[in-house]
Structure formats: C-alpha cells, structure tokens
Amino acid sequence: MNERLEKLLSQSLPLDAISYKKRIELLQESSLLQENLPEEIACLDPRTQDKVLYSLKRQNRPHDPEPALSSSQDIDCPICLGKTTEVWDKAPLTKGYTFTNSNLYPIVYPFLAPAWSEMTESQPKAYGTHLLQWHSTEHDKDFHNMPFSDVVVCMERLAALEKYLLTQPGPAREEKEGYYGYIWVAKNYGRTSGSSLNHGHLQIIHSNAMPSSLERDKAFFQKEKKGFSDLLQEKANQNLVIQAYRKQSVLLLTPFCLKRMLECTICFRDTTKNYLHSLNRDEIQGLSQALKDAISALDVLMNKLHKELSYNLLFHIGEIGGLYIEILPYTQQMGGFEHLGAYTCLLTAQESTNQYHKINF
Ligand SMILES: [Zn+2]
CATH class of the missing domain: 3.30.428.10 (HIT-like)
Incomplete structure (x- = not known):
C-alpha cells in the first residue's frame, strides 16, 4: 500500500x-x-x-x-x-x-x-x-x-x-x-x-x-398505504424472482415495470425496515450476497451483449414503506421518447428474469 x-x-x-x-x-x-x-x-x-x-x-x-x-x-x-x-x-x-x-x-x-x-x-x-x-x-x-x-x-x-x-x-x-x-x-x-x-x-x-425519486416513493406510500417494495414483491410473485436469500428474507427480483434490459431490484420481505441500520445480520448478509450475485451475473450478461460492465445502484432509503435497492445496468441508451417518459425496453420482465436464471449463482 x-x-x-x-x-x-x-x-x-x-x-x-x-x-x-x-x-x-x-x-x-x-x-x-x-x-x-x-x-x-x-x-x-x-x-x-x-x-x-x-x-x-x-x-x-x-x-x-x-x-x-x-x-x-x-x-x-x-x-x-x-x-x-x-x-x-x-x-x-x-x-x-x-x-x-x-x-x-x-x-x-x-x-x-x-x-x-x-x-x-x-x-x-x-x-x-x-x-x-x-x-x-x-x-x-x-x-x-x-x-x-x-x-x-x-x-x-x-x-x-x-x-x-x-x-x-x-x-x-x-x-x-x-x-x-x-x-x-x-x-x-x-x-x-x-x-x-x-x-x-x-x-x-x-x-x-x-431527491425527487424518494419524494415519489414517500407519496406512493402515503397514497397506497403500502410501499413500492411491497408492490414489486406482489407483482413479482414467483415468476420474476431471480433469487431468494436467507430464508426468503431478501429477494433479488425483476421489477414488473422494468425500463431497460436486465434491470433488477433487491427487496426485503419485512417492509417495516426503511434503513440499512434497521436490517438484522441475516438481512445484511442476504443483501451482500444479492449484490455480489446480481453484479457478477450482469458482468457475464452484458459481455454477451458486447458491452462492458456498467451500472448504477440506487438505494431507496427513508419513510417509504420498505427499503429497496435498484440495480440499473447501462444496457440501452436514453433516447428522446425516454426523456419524454415513454420507454422502449428490448426484453419483457419475464425474459429479462430468464436471462439471470441461465446463470449459475
Ligand atoms: Zn486506485
């Protein structure tokens, strides 16, 4: 050193x-x-x-x-x-x-x-x-x-x-x-x-x-009486779950409304947990394994797309009805329609999940 x-x-x-x-x-x-x-x-x-x-x-x-x-x-x-x-x-x-x-x-x-x-x-x-x-x-x-x-x-x-x-x-x-x-x-x-x-x-x-995305998380929670993490888990059912960790307490899943190929999200079964420091030892370990697995898989999957590994992690932390972490790989560029708020995604949520299932975790 x-x-x-x-x-x-x-x-x-x-x-x-x-x-x-x-x-x-x-x-x-x-x-x-x-x-x-x-x-x-x-x-x-x-x-x-x-x-x-x-x-x-x-x-x-x-x-x-x-x-x-x-x-x-x-x-x-x-x-x-x-x-x-x-x-x-x-x-x-x-x-x-x-x-x-x-x-x-x-x-x-x-x-x-x-x-x-x-x-x-x-x-x-x-x-x-x-x-x-x-x-x-x-x-x-x-x-x-x-x-x-x-x-x-x-x-x-x-x-x-x-x-x-x-x-x-x-x-x-x-x-x-x-x-x-x-x-x-x-x-x-x-x-x-x-x-x-x-x-x-x-x-x-x-x-x-x-940041405005956390304000939207908070407004969603107040309006729907449940957080976005709850909705993601409900909609994922079994089909969009990429991998579950630590007795299902931590889930790596594909968001039902993914905007870009291979996007995935880490959610916690207990949606009363809004902060990283509220997580217990099992949940921290599940989060760590999910991060390592998802990004290692992305390295392989993006390589198949002839792209270098490139992604953003967004931690949604606060009074939002359940902490969650978005993993957003740079698999598609943003075009004009995307900036207007209309996205063209090259894989459906199910097909994107299937890509991860082909990788051995
Ligand atoms: Zn260095």
Whole structure:
C-alpha cells in the first residue's frame, strides 16, 4: 500500500469517536475542500421536484484516462496514491481496508449553515455532507469480484455510517423523532454510468434536500398505504424472482415495470425496515450476497451483449414503506421518447428474469 494512504488510514479514529458536529467543523478547516466547493445556489424544477445542483469545480476532477482501465496497476489513481481527504471510518478486509472519507468535490454545500433550512422553490439551497465509501484499498476490487465476507463488511460499515449521519443532532432538521435530514446513496460503475474513477466506490450524501425519486416513493406510500417494495414483491410473485436469500428474507427480483434490459431490484420481505441500520445480520448478509450475485451475473450478461460492465445502484432509503435497492445496468441508451417518459425496453420482465436464471449463482 502507498505510504501516504497508509498514513491516512493509521491516523484515523473510529467513526463514533468524533461527533458528527465536530467532523463538520473539521471539514470547514480543510483548505483542500475549500478550493472545490459547489455553488451555494441550487435549483428546483417545479414540475418534477427534481433538484439541480451546480458545481463548476467538478470540471477539474481527475478522471481515469480513456479507455477505462481495469488493471490493478493503475499508477495514476489518486486513491491508491493517498491523494485524498481524511478518513472518517475504516474496517479491515481479507486484504487491505474499506474506508470512508469526504468527497473532495462535494455537490452539496457543506458550510456556512449552522442549521440547514429546508430546500424550497423560494430558497433552493442544498446543504449537506458528501462522503465516499472506497470498497477496498485494492484498486480493482468491487462488489462482483470481492470475497463475500468483504462485501458484508462494506454493507455493515455503510449501515453504521447511515445511522451516524441520521441519528445525531446536527445541522439537519429533525424529520421524524430522532432522525435528522435525508440520506442519498448511489453508485456509478463504468464510464457510461457516470463514474469518473475506476477505484470502486459508493457515494453517500446527508442533506436537507430529498431527491425527487424518494419524494415519489414517500407519496406512493402515503397514497397506497403500502410501499413500492411491497408492490414489486406482489407483482413479482414467483415468476420474476431471480433469487431468494436467507430464508426468503431478501429477494433479488425483476421489477414488473422494468425500463431497460436486465434491470433488477433487491427487496426485503419485512417492509417495516426503511434503513440499512434497521436490517438484522441475516438481512445484511442476504443483501451482500444479492449484490455480489446480481453484479457478477450482469458482468457475464452484458459481455454477451458486447458491452462492458456498467451500472448504477440506487438505494431507496427513508419513510417509504420498505427499503429497496435498484440495480440499473447501462444496457440501452436514453433516447428522446425516454426523456419524454415513454420507454422502449428490448426484453419483457419475464425474459429479462430468464436471462439471470441461465446463470449459475
Ligand atoms: Zn486506485
């Protein structure tokens, strides 16, 4: 391991050893971060409630050279070289560590607000903390090629971080008793899915603003008196279940309304669980196995389509009637009709499920 990265890791304290408030104060003192702040003003599309954030500095982000490298010998990777921010959390893996630190190019504004006000049309400001979980200090390790036990550690640390950010009184408003602000978690893998660095990572934002898809989840739950996860599981019945884990407590299934070939979703049988830190040990293990299986299968299936592995993970977390995780492979491009909201999908939900069934998990 690079000396600089080793030093960052050895200097870090356990996550809970420093309060969230204190960590935000420390962020304010980081001159490295000060140079790369986003614009303080954001925008809200009143038709969709989509949030638009502006960051001119992100144009300066380091990118992996074309074509995308997948080698373990990426000599220019800033993470492998330790050219990154202080470590908030770390845990040992079978080889090396997984660790979390703050994004050097945050998309939400981390400073100047002792209390984050609500993001509204008249006051469109997105405040928050933007963090990254680097799955491994090993450059080429990611969910599909890590040992299962290492994926479990990554999910356990993500759940611990989620709890840390949501349940400590800080600048975010109390949204429900003992819970402050909103959590966004997503992953981009592959250049076509928006990843700028190959070194495997998840993005985590804790903010005063709620992405519009989570607002739609919440509105659906309030209107239908059941969450979207419940509906997905009902409609999947047995036919669209790709694989069940841990006595059926975790399901990998095809959404009945898939928009792109090979899309799949991870749901939990117990839809009272809205947060990763509410999951029990069995459910965390089921989630980890489902992630590893789905992405390993996608690697094979996308290869058959003569495409490189490329996908987004979207974690739907909050008061939505059941946590769920969407796995969206980049199997088809977005055309004009898709942007209008009319999708042409090249496989039916059943045929897409059958593709996964041909793979031996
Ligand atoms: Zn690297």
